[in-house]
């Protein structure tokens with residue numbers, strides 16, 4: 601989104617022509633920052649066209665996330681996964697993506713498709729051909745990749761490094777008929793506040809908060825949030841028990 605106003609409140613997203621100490625919209629101090637606008641993208645000009653049938657379907661057409669079966673997700677969901685460094689955001693996003701049926705795309709803007717991501721995917725036993733990884737790219741390149749691969753789910757890690765706005769992800773969901781889930785992995789800033797927190801929180805259909813490799817639901821349009829969550833990684837398979845049984849019957 602291009603703008604002539606280079607400053608913006610990191611909390612609520614209001615633009616300012618010059619720096620101000622306190623945001624006049626949300627009254628938070630010290631969060632009006634110089635905000636580099638991304639270049640206009642071709643996908644910005646793609647019209648959002650849908651049908652009444654598709655809009656009605658969105659309400660009940662559930663997207664199953666097999667790794668986290670307690671999580672209810674509708675169609676065309678914008679999900680924000682947030683937490684501090686090492687909280688398990690990328691791990692959560694990779695497991696969630698891998699457990700959605702169909703082609704998926706991880707936009708690994710932060711790590712790139714390098715050894716760290718390779719090690720994580722190996723540890724998670726994510727190895728299917730239809731799990732695409734995009735490294736350095738812009739919104740148009742990602743849009744083309746999603747369209748070409750008919751991706752049903754996308755994760756952007758992180759939205760801050762990829763310079764992707766909630767609006768951009770909504771737009772992708774609207775212009776790509778196959779895409780039904782967009783996961784915005786979001787950093788916390790030094791104050792422990794999600795960067796662009798109020799906009800992201802407002803735009804999100806679902807917010808998953810991560811802390812020390814556990815997740816909880818902080819917001820959902822699809823289910824009550826109380827008691828939903830658990831470990832980011834799967835509980836270890838009961839291999840020992842199976843072995844014992846095997847030994848016992850041998």
Ligand SMILES: [Zn+2]
Nearest residue numbers: 609612623626
């Ligand atoms: Zn503000």
